[in-house]
Amino acid sequence: MESGHRKNPSNSIDAVQVSKMMIQVKDLTRSFRRHHALKGISFDIEKGVVGFLGPNGAGKSTTMKILSGCLAASSGSVSIVGYDVLIHPIRTRQSIGYMPETTPLDEDMRVGDYLRFRAGIKGVKSPRIRQRLDLVVEQCELQSVIDRRIGVLSKGFKQRVGLADAMIHDPPILILDEPTSGLDPNQIRSVRELIRQLGTQHTVLLSTHILQEIESTCDRAIILNQGRILLDDTIGSIQKKLGRTNFIRAVIDAPLPEVEKALLHLPHFLNLECSRTSDGFCEARISLRADNELNSVHRIAPQIARIVVEHHWDLIELQPQQRNLEDIFTELTHNQTGNNEAHPSAAKSN
Amino acid sequence: MNNFWLIWKKEMAGYLLSMTGHVIITLNAFLLGGCFTLLMEVLNLEPTDVPITEIFYDSFFFWILLFLGAPIITMKAFATEAARGTLDSLLATPVPESTIVLAKWAACLSFFLLTWLPWIGCMAVVYIIPVSPPPFHWVQWLSTAIGIVLIGSFFISMGCFFSALTQNQIMSSMATLGVSLLLFSLSFADRWSNPNQSFFHSMMAQLGMVRHMTDFVRGILDTRPIVFYSSATAVFLFATTQVLQAKRWKS
Ligand SMILES: Nc1ncnc2c1ncn2[C@@H]1O[C@H](COP(=O)(O)OP(=O)(O)OP(=O)(O)O)[C@@H](O)[C@H]1O
Ligand SMILES: [Mg+2]
Numbered sequence: 001m002e003s004g005h006r007k008n009p010s011n012s013i014d015a016v017q018v019s020k021m022m023i024q025v026k027d028l029t030r031s032f033r034r035h036h037a038l039k040g041i042s043f044d045i046e047k048g049v050v051g052f053l054g055p056n057g058a059g060k061s062t063t064m065k066i067l068s069g070c071l072a073a074s075s076g077s078v079s080i081v082g083y084d085v086l087i088h089p090i091r092t093r094q095s096i097g098y099m100p101e102t103t104p105l106d107e108d109m110r111v112g113d114y115l116r117f118r119a120g121i122k123g124v125k126s127p128r129i130r131q132r133l134d135l136v137v138e139q140c141e142l143q144s145v146i147d148r149r150i151g152v153l154s155k156g157f158k159q160r161v162g163l164a165d166a167m168i169h170d171p172p173i174l175i176l177d178e179p180t181s182g183l184d185p186n187q188i189r190s191v192r193e194l195i196r197q198l199g200t201q202h203t204v205l206l207s208t209h210i211l212q213e214i215e216s217t218c219d220r221a222i223i224l225n226q227g228r229i230l231l232d233d234t235i236g237s238i239q240k241k242l243g244r245t246n247f248i249r250a251v252i253d254a255p256l257p258e259v260e261k262a263l264l265h266l267p268h269f270l271n272l273e274c275s276r277t278s279d280g281f282c283e284a285r286i287s288l289r290a291d292n293e294l295n296s297v298h299r300i301a302p303q304i305a306r307i308v309v310e311h312h313w314d315l316i317e318l319q320p321q322q323r324n325l326e327d328i329f330t331e332l333t334h335n336q337t338g339n340n341e342a343h344p345s346a347a348k349s350n
Numbered sequence: 351m352n353n354f355w356l357i358w359k360k361e362m363a364g365y366l367l368s369m370t371g372h373v374i375i376t377l378n379a380f381l382l383g384g385c386f387t388l389l390m391e392v393l394n395l396e397p398t399d400v401p402i403t404e405i406f407y408d409s410f411f412f413w414i415l416l417f418l419g420a421p422i423i424t425m426k427a428f429a430t431e432a433a434r435g436t437l438d439s440l441l442a443t444p445v446p447e448s449t450i451v452l453a454k455w456a457a458c459l460s461f462f463l464l465t466w467l468p469w470i471g472c473m474a475v476v477y478i479i480p481v482s483p484p485p486f487h488w489v490q491w492l493s494t495a496i497g498i499v500l501i502g503s504f505f506i507s508m509g510c511f512f513s514a515l516t517q518n519q520i521m522s523s524m525a526t527l528g529v530s531l532l533l534f535s536l537s538f539a540d541r542w543s544n545p546n547q548s549f550f551h552s553m554m555a556q557l558g559m560v561r562h563m564t565d566f567v568r569g570i571l572d573t574r575p576i577v578f579y580s581s582a583t584a585v586f587l588f589a590t591t592q593v594l595q596a597k598r599w600k601s
Contacts, residue, residue: 070438072598094444104435108364120356121443165439 021046021082022173022203023067028076029227030062037062039227040076049199051218052207053329058224060207061101064175067205068098081172094123097171101178103162107151111142111161114150115168122169136164139194141187155182163191167198174198176206180213192217211326215239223332230332238328247321248286248297250304253314256282262307266300281316353445354453361457365423371461374422378415378465385411386472393476401487402476403494403567406469416501417530419462421523424509427454428590429522432514432597447594451510451587458506459499466498490569497566500579501559505530507586514593534559 023045030038038059052060065071067078069085069092078085080092106114115136119129137143140160145153150161159182166174179195180188195217198204208214214221215235223231231238252259259282260274271287288300297320308315365371388409389402406412431437440450473491505526512525537558562575 065438068442070442070598090444090446093442096442098439098442100435100438100442102435104439106360106364106436107434108368109360117356117360118443121353121440121445123444 022080023205024077024079024082025063025067026077028063028066028078029074030059030066030071031074037227038066038073041224041227041229042076043222043229043232045203045205045220047203048219049195049204049206049217051214051221052205052224053209053211053214053221054207054224055209057226059227060224061177063224064098064177064205064207065100068096068175069093070098070100094169095172097166097169097174099162099166099174099176099179103158105150105158105161105165108149110147110149111153112137112146114161115164118165119168124169132168132170136167139167140164141190156184156187159183160187160191171202173203174205176204178207178209180208180210188213211329223329225332231328247327248288248301248304249317249319249321250284250286250308250315251277251281251317252284252308253281253316254308254311258311259284259313262311263304265307266303269300353449354456357445357450357453358457358460361427361454362460364426365457365461370422370426374419374461375465378419379468381411381415381418382466382468382472385409385415386475389472389476401490401568402473403490403569404564406473407494407563407567413534415466416498416505417527417534419465420458420502420505420509420530421526423458423462424506424513424526425519425522426513427458427510428513428594429516429519433517433519437597441594441597447591451514451590451594455503455507455510455587455590458510459503462502462506463499466502469498487569490567493566493569493571496571496576497563500576501563503583504579504586507583507590511586511590511593514590514597533557537561 021044023043025044026042027040028038028042029036029040041059041063052063054060062071066073067080067085069089072086081095083092085092109117112133115133116129119132120126124132137146140163142157142160142164145157145161150158153161159179163176163179166176176195180191183191192213195204195206199217199219206213206218218235220234221231221238222229256274256276260272263272263274263284263286266272266286269286269288271285273285275283275285277283286300286304288297301318301320305315305318365374385406388411389406392405428437431440441447508529509522509526512529513522515525516522537560539558556574562572562578565572565575
């Protein structure tokens with residue numbers, strides 16, 4: 001009874017968290033000669049699908065390689081299902097299904113033989129191999145190529161063989177480096193569906209450049225840039241934040257400088273960008289900080305219309321827009337590249 | 351153990367089903383054929399008391415056979431796989447590096463010995479065909495085979511080591527071939543070294559591969575070369591394991 005009311009159970013909470021965390025990364029750094037690819041990143045992953053996002057060279061693949069045990073960290077610690085990767089390499093590798101970015105496969109082997117071999121060396125007992133093979137072949141839709149040599153397969157099929165290889169030993173954690181690159185749209189949809197489905201029972205860490213993929217498959221996003229974490233939050237709360245900041249896009253048939261001058265008189269806007277469209281119209285993008293009712297889209301849009309009418313211009317389009325993940329991403333990564341040296345501690349924005 | 355056999359089987363299948371494998375088998379069969387022809391010529395000249403294994407070994411083809419196999423066979427083991435990226439996916443599996451190295455070495459050695467199989471056939475023919483067959487001593491046969499296995503496994507463990515060091519197949523095979531030839535040339539070093547420096551001179555004499563092999567083909571099983579080749583093999587295998595582990599830090 002008493003323990004339930006204890007005020008400061010921080011120690012016991014820590015202990016519980018350690019055992020529940022599937023992936024724990026602390027102050028991870030990695031340098032290649034003098035190039036610092038990772039500059040100290042920390043995150044914990046418990047369950048669900050987590051998306052790694054970042055521009056080219058951000059360090060996504062490097063982090064994933066370190067998690068999977070292919071690469072050693074320069075400093076910092078990584079534990080998988082509660083075990084340190086350096087101290088228990090065999091155990092942690094057993095818990096991970098890793099699909100590298102380039103999906104290297106033994107080109108001379110047949111798909112079925114390859115997957116059987118991989119299942120064997122990943123510790124699947126021989127009576128279960130058949131069952132696992134049938135399952136992953138069905139999940140990755142490989143039935144039609146099971147007897148073909150991997151070398152002759154198309155890129156998309158190779159990618160799916162790589163995915164099947166990652167899943168074959170039914171690991172609790174899946175680390176997928178750009179799992180949908182090179183797939184056709186139907187396949188992308190079915191792989192995303194598969195990842196969502198796997199995410200209910202497994203911990204999935206995937207990297208991608210496609211922001212829509214993060215929004216549609218992940219529960220949480222970690223945005224990396226130049227070896228640092230810029231943002232680490234659940235998709236739900238990112239979207240909530242996004243919902244509060246809005247854009248209005250207006251296309252007006254008028255000279256650009258005049259439009260710019262007139263719109264500057266609008267109250268409470270954050271940012272105004274004017275540009276010429278290909279049709280010769282003036283396109284204005286107005287971002288609003290909708291932290292109260294006064295400057296919500298519903299107030300500002302009519303004001304823009306009024307300005308247009310007053311100046312006897314023609315209003316071609318007036319469109320309220322929600323900011324999406326892409327805008328946040330662009331904003332975060334641009335800020336970072338601009339002031340990278342000036343704000344070395346801007347790692348965690350929230 | 352299961353992992354060992356799985357990897358061994360896969361590697362063997364890789365050699366037996368690949369172009370490289372077939373080329374090596376053909377080349378070896380050709381060179382063995384060369385040895386055999388020379389042997390038959392010697393036997394046709396006059397009856398001899400020299401053990402048949404020694405006559406066979408005396409032809410230069412024999413050493414070419416020993417030298418060429420290891421570099422070509424082992425370059426595939428790690429260098430090619432590293433270049434293709436498949437080594438990384440093997441290292442990401444829960445198989446210890448030592449098992450990977452042992453299994454690959456064993457597969458290379460098995461394939462190497464497989465290419466030597468025609469030797470048994472050649473030897474058998476020698477006893478069947480000539481009217482006056484040379485004296486038969488199974489000890490000489492056995493010790494020759496032991497010599498080939500020992501020197502072969504040493505060269506192959508060295509090949510595995512160089513193969514693990516680089517992603518470049520040419521570099522890997524050149525390094526293996528170069529070092530094996532260097533060791534071979536030590537056989538003649540005792541001719542150049544000063545017999546008065548007795549320690550150096552006798553060390554060189556002990557290192558001579560030609561001398562070891564000559565003993566083996568005559569049916570002399572000396573423990574020194576046996577221990578030398580087995581421990582050198584073990585050292586290179588251990589070093590290969592270390593190289594694989596270091597790869598995680600380096601690349
Ligand atoms: N083996 C290596 N040697 C030297 N530098 C490396 C090596 N691997 C990665 N890097 C560097 O580390 C940085 C991060 O690379 P990483 O592959 O993790 O990026 P990424 O986020 O996966 O990019 P992408 O979206 O293009 O896949 C890059 O600047 C890259 O040049
Ligand atoms: Mg990458």
